[in-house]
Amino acid sequence: MPHPAERPDSANPIRARATVGDFELTILSDGHYFLDGGAMFGVVPKPLWEKRAPADDQNRILLGLNTVIVRTGKHTIAIETGIGNKLSDKLRAIYGAKEQLPHAFAAAQIRPEEIDIVINSHLHFDHCGWNTTRTPDGLIVPTFPNARYFAHRGEVTHGRLQLERDAVSYISDNYDPLIESGQMTLLDTKPGQIEEIIPGISVECFPGHTAQLLAVHIEPGGIDSSRKGSGGPHACYISDLIPTSAHLEPTWVMGYDLDPVTCIAERKRFYQRAIPEEWLVLFTHDHHTPIGHIALNEKGKPVIP
Ligand SMILES: [Zn+2]
Numbered sequence: 554m555p556h557p558a559e560r561p562d563s564a565n566p567i568r569a570r571a572t573v574g575d576f577e578l579t580i581l582s583d584g585h586y587f588l589d590g591g592a593m594f595g596v597v598p599k600p601l602w603e604k605r606a607p608a609d610d611q612n613r614i615l616l617g618l619n620t621v622i623v624r625t626g627k628h629t630i631a632i633e634t635g636i637g638n639k640l641s642d643k644l645r646a647i648y649g650a651k652e653q654l655p656h657a658f659a660a661a662q663i664r665p666e667e668i669d670i671v672i673n674s675h676l677h678f679d680h681c682g683w684n685t686t687r688t689p690d691g692l693i694v695p696t697f698p699n700a701r702y703f704a705h706r707g708e709v710t711h712g713r714l715q716l717e718r719d720a721v722s723y724i725s726d727n728y729d730p731l732i733e734s735g736q737m738t739l740l741d742t743k744p745g746q747i748e749e750i751i752p753g754i755s756v757e758c759f760p761g762h763t764a765q766l767l768a769v770h771i772e773p774g775g776i777d778s779s780r781k782g783s784g785g786p787h788a789c790y791i792s793d794l795i796p797t798s799a800h801l802e803p804t805w806v807m808g809y810d811l812d813p814v815t816c817i818a819e820r821k822r823f824y825q826r827a828i829p830e831e832w833l834v835l836f837t838h839d840h841h842t843p844i845g846h847i848a849l850n851e852k853g854k855p856v857i858p
Contacts, residue, residue: 554609560841567580567581585651619843627751634696711765754772771788772786798836
């Protein structure tokens with residue numbers, strides 16, 4: 554039986570296209586997957602969240618795995634790399650993982666060799682899975698051989714602790730081989746700090762989901778260092794701070810968040826710029842609404858109009 558949130562276009566691996574200034578954005582999908590609706594909405598009662606995210610008979614909701622390709626004219630950047638092909642058979646079945654990202658690249662006529670920068674917002678397995686590929690003979694190789702990869706050092710440190718709360722989220726084959734070969738650069742971005750990767754692409758640390766979650770700013774005009782909205786067109790991949798457009802309400806944070814109280818404060822901090830500056834917001838796990846502009850409704854609540 555199809556999931557109640559499946560639509561005729563659900564299998565399309567190209568989820569959206571957009572332009573931001575003279576940068577071209579293509580949103581590719583590693584395929585939709587399923588997670589427990591209760592875990593995705595924390596303390597929010599099901600009668601409220603299921604209006605926005607219908608659940609199947611196992612209480613699972615349908616989520617996307619969105620990779621954003623940015624072509625700047627000089628560089629081709631991949632933000633996030635889905636679940637990948639390294640899960641055990643059991644976990645692949647539980648999540649309904651599709652392993653679709655290579656097909657999505659082919660459909661969009663983008664070769665993995667063209668990617669020269671990969672940015673991981675954090676190192677949970679559903680965000681960096683195709684950093685590496687497991688070959689049929691069991692080797693782990695970089696999926697993007699010509700790319701420099703970027704991730705936060707704190708994510709690596711945290712993943713290596715293998716804590717009982719979230720050990721399952723960290724699969725070291727997604728990053729350790731890249732760190733060992735020198736292909737991955739580890740960042741030390743502090744909370745609230747913005748760090749440039751290349752002109753027009755920067756990361757900002759928004760703690761809460763994890764302690765060092767990185768959002769990715771796409772600003773063809775360069776970083777607006779005044780942070781007052783004078784910088785021109787702007788898109789932002791906010792990752793798991795706001796995983797879908799059903800999570801815009803500041804208090805609708807996830808059961809997965811390590812620090813939900815910080816998430817609420819950080820969402821409000823994000824809205825202080827994203828709404829008045831009319832940023833194009835890119836959602837990591839929204840399969841049907843991967844991009845949108847946020848506005849306040851008549852009750853003062855953030856919505857996608
Ligand atoms: Zn996630």
